[in-house]
Amino acid sequence: MMSSEAGPVDITDASAAVPIFIGSDVYRGSSYGRWHPLAVPRVPQVMDLCRALGWLPAAQYRTSPRAKPEGLTLWHTPDYVAALQAAETDQHVSVAVKDRHNIGTTANPIFGEMFRRPATGVGGVLLAAALLRHGGVIHAPGGGTHHGFPDRANGFCYFNDPVLAVLGLKAQGCDRVAYVDIDAHHCDGVEFAFQNDPSVLLISTHEENRWPRTGALEDRGCGNVVNLPLPRGLNDDEMALIRDELILRKLAEFRPDAIVLQCGADALDEDPMSRLALSNNAHVSIALALRAASPRLMVLGGGGYNPWSVGRLWTRVWGALAGQAIPDVLPGPASAVLQRLEWTGLRARRPVAPHWLTTLKDPARGGPIRNEIRQRIAAHGRAMV
Numbered sequence: 143m144m145s146s147e148a149g150p151v152d153i154t155d156a157s158a159a160v161p162i163f164i165g166s167d168v169y170r171g172s173s174y175g176r177w178h179p180l181a182v183p184r185v186p187q188v189m190d191l192c193r194a195l196g197w198l199p200a201a202q203y204r205t206s207p208r209a210k211p212e213g214l215t216l217w218h219t220p221d222y223v224a225a226l227q228a229a230e231t232d233q234h235v236s237v238a239v240k241d242r243h244n245i246g247t248t249a250n251p252i253f254g255e256m257f258r259r260p261a262t263g264v265g266g267v268l269l270a271a272a273l274l275r276h277g278g279v280i281h282a283p284g285g286g287t288h289h290g291f292p293d294r295a296n297g298f299c300y301f302n303d304p305v306l307a308v309l310g311l312k313a314q315g316c317d318r319v320a321y322v323d324i325d326a327h328h329c330d331g332v333e334f335a336f337q338n339d340p341s342v343l344l345i346s347t348h349e350e351n352r353w354p355r356t357g358a359l360e361d362r363g364c365g366n367v368v369n370l371p372l373p374r375g376l377n378d379d380e381m382a383l384i385r386d387e388l389i390l391r392k393l394a395e396f397r398p399d400a401i402v403l404q405c406g407a408d409a410l411d412e413d414p415m416s417r418l419a420l421s422n423n424a425h426v427s428i429a430l431a432l433r434a435a436s437p438r439l440m441v442l443g444g445g446g447y448n449p450w451s452v453g454r455l456w457t458r459v460w461g462a463l464a465g466q467a468i469p470d471v472l473p474g475p476a477s478a479v480l481q482r483l484e485w486t487g488l489r490a491r492r493p494v495a496p497h498w499l500t501t502l503k504d505p506a507r508g509g510p511i512r513n514e515i516r517q518r519i520a521a522h523g524r525a526m527v
Contacts, residue, residue, distance in 0.1 A: 161279040161464045163198060164266045165189045166206040169284060172255045178248075179415060179447045180298055181486040185284050187453035187479055188460070191502075194476040195457075197466050204273070206266035206284060208258060209306075213268055217305050217335065222293040226300060230257040243294045250295035260300040263287060267303045270440050271310030274400060277437040279463050283456045286404045286444030288329035289354065296331060297354060304404055305335040307440055308342060311400045316438065317341060320398035322389060323348070324428060325406025325444045326416035328357030328369070332404075337363035343396045345389055347372055347381075349409075349416050359518055368392055368522055374417035376409070377509035381424040385431055388519045393435045400438035403429060407446030407455045411507055412498075414489060415447045421504035422455040426462050433463065449483045450498035458502040472500055 169185040192198045214223045225243050229235045233254075235246040246252050263284045270280040288304045289297030308319050320343040321336070323329040328348040333356070336342040343366055346357050350371035357369040370388060372380075393401070405428075411419040433439050441459060446452035461468050472480070480499045485492045497505075 159278070160202060161281065162202055162204055162270075162273055163192065163460055164204045164206050164270055164280060164282040164284070166262050166266065166284060168208075168255060168259050168262045172253070172259050174253055174298070175251050177487040178251060182447060182449040182452075183483070184443065184446060184449065184452045187449065187483060188283050188456045190479045191453055191457040191476050192460055194473070194479055195461070195466070195469075197461055197464060202464065204269060206262050206282070207269055208262045209264040209268060213306070214261060214264060214301060216309050217292055218290075218301060219293045226257045230255070245295050245300070249298060250300065256300060260287060260303070263303045264301050264306050267307035267440065267442065268310045271307060271314050274311065274438040274440060275314045279433055279439045279441070281441045281456075281460045281463055283443035285442035286325070286406060288323060288325065288404055288444065289327070289331045291331050291334060297327065299331065302331045302335070304329065304332050304402060304442060307402050307442065308336065311402070311438070311440070312341070316399035318343070318396060318398045320345070320393055320396055320401045320436070321404070322401060322428075322432060323404040323406070323444075324409060324425065325404055326408040326413070326418050327352055327406070327445055328354060328371075329404065330354045330356045333357065333361070333363065333367060337367055340364055340366050342366060343392065343398065344368065345392055346370065347384060349374060349376075349418050352416060359521055370518055370522075372418065373512065373514060374419075376418040376420060377507050378421055378424045379508040380511050380515050381420055382427065383511055383515065384519065385428050388522060389428065390431060390435060392522070393432070398436050400440070401432050401436040402440045402442065403432050404442050404444045405429060405456070405459060406444030407448070407452040408444070410446075410448070410451045410455065410504075412448045412451045412495070413446060415445065419507055421507040422451070422458055422502075423504060423506055425455055426459055429459050430462055450480055450494065453480065453483070454498065454502045454504075461502070468502055470501065470503075472502065
């Protein structure tokens, strides 16, 4: 189901005791176009920061393979997979293909790696699922495209690698898989896939009234879906309450064999595509808490449109999962990675905060816990259906 850009992949050499990072250079230089929110680089600076910090020894790094069509059609339709392949080759689609598959649009444009890049994301999560067969922790920041549907692109997402991550874990013998999504945008494609599957627990925290405007508090699937729409300005203390009183409680009730965490960076205060206000401390605390909640944890990327906050967050998550000491001040080579980044397109003249260049850790962004958040947590009750 997978082909590797760097030769055959051995899935027998992973130790459950050693966290694994899955990356690829397919993301380097790849862009949706200068005026698109995903014009900014993301995965490359995570890899570069981790290497500059000495956090990517060969024993803990795997190059992501590219999923073959038969791997992609575990959930996506053959016609859609073929349409994406043809669109990458031709760099053009007909009106009929555009209308049917929602590609060649402003949100889901034609670009040079429009098949290879998302197929590599899928290959990474399928490899991660295989490596997690005997337990462990894997970070695959190229994953997290949670809006894709079986036969159409949606919300910058061509393939839905989180869905295929869950299916991959189930194929490896995981009977109960939990999917936790802390992106600012609701995981509409993932909910579509699993809303009637009681063997999958889906928990999504997302900004209310934010595109795609799905994931209502009342949407429960077959009793396996936990949606928590959140008001703008969400702070670290509120997210800590959500972590302890909702996410960890539901996971304890469900007792998953594996957890997939979509760790979208767009819920951070500096992100231009949401109005939530978390620091990256909140994301790290959730990743570490989930590590203790299951024998298998797969951490994906997701949204994130500020290149500095994305790179710093996903690098810090990897460092925390891998047991690395996080420096208070970045050494010169790591700081140089951040100094090379820039805003693009309409955001080209936005300011750059000094600490984005010198440290991974954000200042804490605590605050009062609003009653509406307590009430929404309470609406999910105490027992799983």
